[in-house]
Amino acid sequence: MYLQTIHLFNYRNYQNQELTLNRGINVLIGANGQGKTNLLEAIYYLAAGNNFRGNKDAELICWDAPYFRLLGQMKKANSDRMYELEIYIDKEKNKQLKINGVKYKGLSELHNYLRVVLFSPDDLKIVKGSPAERRRYLDSGLCQLDKSYHRLIRDYERIVQQRNNLLKELQYKQQNRSQLDVWNQYLVEYGSQIIFKRLQFLKMLVPMARRVQQELTQQRERFTVTYHCSMGAIGDFSAEQIKALFSRIIEQRQGEEIIRGTTLWGPHRDDLIFYLNGMDLKRYGSQGQQRTGILALKMAELQTFYKYHGEYPLLLLDDVMSELDDSRRHYLLNMVKENEIQTIITGANIELLTEEIAQDEIFSVQEGKIIKQ
Secondary structure, three states: OEEEEEEEEEEOOEEEEEEEOOOOEEEEEOOOOOOHHHHHHHHHHHHHOOOOOOOOHHHHEOOOOOEEEEEEEEEOOOOOOEEEEEEEEEOOOOEEEEEOOEEEOOHHHHHHOOOEEEEOHHHHHHHHOOHHHHHHHHHHHHHHHOHHHHHHHHHHHHHHHHHHHHHHHOOOOHHHHHHHHHHHHHHHHHHHHHHHHHHHHHHHHHHHHHHHHHHHOOOOOOEEEEEEOOOOOOOOOOHHHHHHHHHHHHHHHHHHHHHHOOOOOOHHHOEEEEEEOOEEHHHHOOHHHHHHHHHHHHHHHHHHHHHHHOOOOEEEEEOOHHHOOHHHHHHHHHHHHHOOOOEEEEEOOHHHHOOOOOHHHEEEEEOOEEEEO
């Protein structure tokens, strides 16, 4: 896919900025605080319907402006048809999505059009952070891969919230016990689907990441990922086997959940564990090894998306080139060029990129203004 233009109105420090992008590599150079990451965030919002820095929508609106609007024009692979994506959000929390002028209720519809893979320094949290960071990484990739997954996650979160409320009530009102059986069925049905889809995603992702890691380290390092399920080892369980295990755990141990007033088992409690040469990467890996592991995952995401959709997503590299050594930087840029992946790179120092990037692919960013060099 190919994002041809993006137009930002009142988004962060961009009051009215239009940018036409190259099909290949685009480099945004500028000092810190000028708006490089804000642009990547806007592109990410057009693809995922949310921002990767975790801000509330109202915080994305330019100071003193009543709303922001994003407008993007894109083409899919092997097609001349143009798609126009438009997002409007105001301070009254009104949201509107239009695709080719047609209104849609949910922003999840965006997942059918523009897809992105983001690599930023904050991605170290995937390895070093809490289990919630790793679940968020897994789910964000799956939402772009499988449109139904977004609704599945949203519905499951509501089920857990309602069930937790009921579990607290049952601490002093046992007559509501029959209601718990209903919520248990919902929890097991939706939760087992999430776990199964996560396992299937990892089956595609991990072998590719392992291969990239070996290429990056001249076969010295073996990288792998294990899905740690709160219910115990599930291996290559089928969807029905996961459902049966989940149901049995809930039935046997819901008394403990009532005492604690919360749902103790399910995909919202699961985790990913990264291993390098059999050692826990979070505990024993250096920061350089952790960063290489994340790079391998991101490169594997590109290949997984291509295998699933038949086209590469847009690659966003936010100030990471300076964090990579020469060999990893060359590997990344060579892969991008060989596969003709549209890429947007931000950085403060152009000297790191002069060997690989043509002069006509460079843009300067200063105080919310973007100028082609």
